[in-house]
Amino acid sequence: MNKIFRKLARLIIFAFVLIFLISNAIISLSYYNYFEKMMAAKLTQSVSTSSTAYIQSFFDTIKREALKLIEEEPLKGFLEGSAEPESTEDFLRYRTDVSASEFIEVYSAKSGIAVAYDEQGDYFYTGGKNPDLDFGDESCVFLPYAVPKKPGATVYGNYVRDYAVVYQKIGEDGSYIATGLCAHVTRSVILSGLILPENVSYKDIREGLVDNTDSNMYLVNPDGMILSDYFLKYAGQSLTDYDFYETFHNSAFDSDHRLFSYNESSYLMSCAYQPKPGLYVVGVIQKQDIIAAILPTLLILSLLILIALSVFCALCLLLLYRAFSPYEKLVQKVSETSKSELYGAELLGExxxxxxxxxxxxxxxxxxxxxxxxxxxxxxxxxxxxxxxxxxxxxxxxxxxxxxxxxxxxxxxxxxxxxxxxxxxxxxxxxxxxxxxxxxxxxxxxxxxxxxxxxxxxxxxxxxxxxxxxxxxxxxxxxxxxxxxxxxxxxxxxxxxxxxxxxxxxxSQFGGEDHVEFPSTAVTTLIGCLNTCDREKISKLLDQIFDDFEGKKSSLISIYLHQITLSLISHIASFDSEQTLIDYQDILNRVTAASSLSAAKTLISQLCFDSCDYLASFQNKARGKQEVEAKIIEYLNEHYSDPNLSLTLLSNIFGYSPKYLGRIFKNYTNLFFTQYLTKLRMDKARDLVLNTEMPIAEIFESVGITTLQHFYRLFKKEFGYSPAAMRKHRGELLE
CATH class of the missing domain: 3.30.70.270 (Reverse transcriptase/Diguanylate cyclase domain)
Structure with a gap:
């Protein structure tokens, strides 16, 4: 009987292993084919979306903005040779802040000098013409450009910042203007459709730790040079250096000359072309990365299959054991009195x-x-x-x-x-x-x-x-x-x-406490220095405060440090309404739990300096918004008679989206755009009704209203009189 039991047990185990291997292979192949098709479809969709939705709008916008810039002073004077290069710094800083471009370079052939401003590093510099630039017969060229970072800045160990730049010829003498987007912007917006393997995180990419994947998204100019890529590693290189270049070079686009996709043995590839800017978006996913992405899922599926089959196999073996095992073995029991007593004593002691x-x-x-x-x-x-x-x-x-x-x-x-x-x-x-x-x-x-x-x-x-x-x-x-x-x-x-x-x-010995006073005057001055971002004076004030505390023993010192931190946080929070600058509760807890005065001083100093950087940025952006708001109001006062006046028209003029203009307009006037424009037009119409003899049929057209019936309704709603009634009683109204 035991021999039969052993043979049946071996048979069950062999069937278990065979079923596990076959089922695991079938599920793995099916899941891989499904995932590969899904990744290919997503890649094609991402490349198509990047091309049609982002490339044309982004680069048309920065090309249009660039041609407007050269007509404004002092840039116009610099190109003509009548203005110094340094006079353009504030203008370039302001234009990069309010435009889509993050880098602007202007070369004047008359002076042989190029001026440039990098918004990311807040870095203005002058130099010569870009030696790699060759327009040939073209008036517009796309090239990658590496801008040195501001001295002292460190970004993950790199020393340059890459930009995708459009160079536009603005004169036959060789003058040009270059505007562009940094690699981080092109990655997060234009090339944002890359499907990453599960074992690769955005943090790894940002810190330059990813070197085990060739999957990527590329923005490429007509000559095959990479303007930018998702991993920020290959700008300036040519696609001829890559294995998939032959497929890309010899491929045929679809009927719209816009898109093609390939499923090769080792990679998936999709490419889109936008003829108006003349740029390609190339997306590549290595199949080895697809395998790496689905491997954890396959392992989990294999484990689940193994557990299910193991349970089934164990049940079968248990049934066999119960069928062939003699009942005598189930009732055998051995009692050893000495061992039982010893075990009982151990339990009692425990x-x-x-x-x-x-x-x-x-x-x-x-x-x-x-x-x-x-x-x-x-x-x-x-x-x-x-x-x-x-x-x-x-x-x-x-x-x-x-x-x-x-x-x-x-x-x-x-x-x-x-x-x-x-x-x-x-x-x-x-x-x-x-x-x-x-x-x-x-x-x-x-x-x-x-x-x-x-x-x-x-x-x-x-x-x-x-x-x-x-x-x-x-x-x-x-x-x-x-x-x-x-x-x-x-x-x-x-x-x-x-x-x-x-x-x-x-x-071990502690007596009376030292007398310590709260430095209210120094704290008030310190808060004032935050507004002016005077770092040197902030350092001196902190030295003064902590020198007064040094060497003294008082329980009030911890309380005073807590109060100083709260005062600084209260002032900073009035600007940082969304509390995105720092974790205020965390910094408060760390100051309170500081193990020494030097540690507390370091924390408070860092809080002050971080706040200075934030407040300086906040004040610069606030001034920029006020200038835009004032220009919009001035434009409305001059062009209120235009019946086509709208937020869409203003967005084309000022270079902002209609939604953004509507929001800042509401904050500035406390009225929606249509409310303000209607009130302005009705006020102008009332002046014409009361102070002139112009026919009412002409007045409504002169203030930008398209129909007389609509004009009467708006006028009556605003003033409580119809235009004719107001003119009839204008003597009484003027008195």
Whole structure:
């Protein structure tokens, strides 16, 4: 019978392995084919969308903006040789701020000088003509361009910033204007359709850590040169350097001369062409990256199949075992009295130890409630004193820089174990958790003959080897357990002064506090310096504030630091309404928990300097918006008679979207665009009705209204009179 059982078991296991391999292969191939088709469709859709929706609008916009720029001063004077190159800096900075372009370069053949401004780095410089530029018979050329970053700036170790630039000839003498978008913009907008493998994150791409994939999106000019790519690595290279160039070079577009796609043995490729700007978008996905993307899913599916088949196989084997196993084996039982008694004694000893530990834990919970002013039964304190007689010496153990430690480790538990092992010579050590980083040790017994400070130094050294820094406050020994609360209050006051003592200290003697005043004048001046972004004066004021605190022992210092931080945050938050600059609660917590004055000073200094950068940017953008708003109002006052006046028309004139113009117009006038325009036209019509003899049939056309009936309705709604009635009673109305 056993032989039959073993043969059937082997057969079941063999069938299990065979079914697992076959089913796994079928599912893997099916899922891969499905995923490959889906990726090919998404790639074609992404490339088509990038081409039709983004390329033409972006580069038509920056070409149009560039041709308008050369007609404005001082750029016009620079091209004619009548203006200095430095006079164009503010103009270029403003135009890049309000336009789609992030880089502008203008070359004057008369002076032989080129001026350029990079918005990303806020970097203006002068130089010569681009040596790589050759217009040939073209008036417009697309090239990649690497702009040096502003000295001192670091962006993930790179020293240049890549731009996709359109060069436009503006004179037969060789003068040109170049405008373009940085590689980050082309990636996030035009080339945003790349389908990434699951094991590649955007953060890895941004930090330049991705070097294991050839999947990419490319923006390419007619000569095959890469203007920009998704991974920001290949700008300036030619597609001839890539394996898929032959497919790209020899391919045929569809009937609209716009799009083609290929599914090769090692990659998927799709390409779109926009003839108006003359640019290609090429998308490539390596099939090895597709395999890497679906591999985790395939492993999970394989695991699920394995689990299901394993359960089925186990059930089959169990049925066989129950069918062939003799019943005698199921009822055999061996009893060994000696071993049972020994095992029972071990269980009893373990139970006694667990009971003692549970009792101590209960006592520690009672002490925690007592110290935190919660209601307890005082008889329980007497019971604890009977269990642990002698003196009671309280010691506070604080973990320094707790936030920087690994949250997965139970650091308080580690501190407790070390303290109990080092203070093993005491009768008992009670441990009470005060906070996530503070522990109160109560030494029970006679501690007068013991060098407590030396023992604490040993405890600190042991914990330092484990990677955690600790500080200690030694309280006053008490004969009654209830009097420990008085010592705890004294130590609690010293806890607020930890910023004065510093990390890793052992405080055993503490007397009266030093007199410290709140630096209200310095804080007020500091807030004023934030508005002017005077970094030098900010540094001097912070030095003055912290020099007054240095060397003094007072619990008020931590409170004053908290108040100073709150004052700065309150001022900054009035500008940062969406709270996107920093995590205010986090910086407040870190200043409060700082282990030294120097650490607190570093945090507050960083807060001030970050705020200066933000406020400077905020003020520059606010001035730019006010100029645009004033120009729109001026334009409306001059062209209100145009019946085609609309937000769409204004967006074409000023280079902003209608939605954005409507929003800033509402903020500036507190009226919607149509409300303001209607009121302006009715006011002009009323002046003509009251002060002239112009026929009403002509007045409505002169203020931009298309029909007389509509004019009458708007006029009556605005003033309560029809135009004819108002003219009839104009004597009374004028009086």
């Amino acid at each position: 139970a006694i130890q667990k009971g003692a530990a549970a009792e101590q834990k209960a006592y520690e919970m009672v002490l925690s409630d007592y110290l935190l002013d919660r209601e307890i039964d005082l008889d329980t304190l007497s019971e604890i004193e009977e269990q642990y007689p002698g003196e009671y010496l309280p010691i506070t153990c604080q973990i320094d820089d707790y936030e920087s430690l690994s949250p997965s480790t139970r650091w308080l538990h580690t501190c407790r174990e070390v303290a109990e092992s080092i203070f093993c010579f005491m009768d008992k050590v009670l441990c009470v958790s005060l906070d996530k980083n503070k522990l109160l040790l109560i030494l029970c017994g006679d501690s007068a003959q013991v060098d407590i400070e030396g023992v604490l130094a040993e405890c600190r050294s042991t914990l330092a080897e484990a990677g955690v820094s600790t500080s200690y406050i030694l309280g006053k020994a008490q004969s009654k357990l209830k009097d420990v609360k008085e010592s705890y209050y004294d130590m609690q006051k010293i806890m607020f002064m930890s910023v004065c003592y510093g990390a890793g200290s052992i405080i």
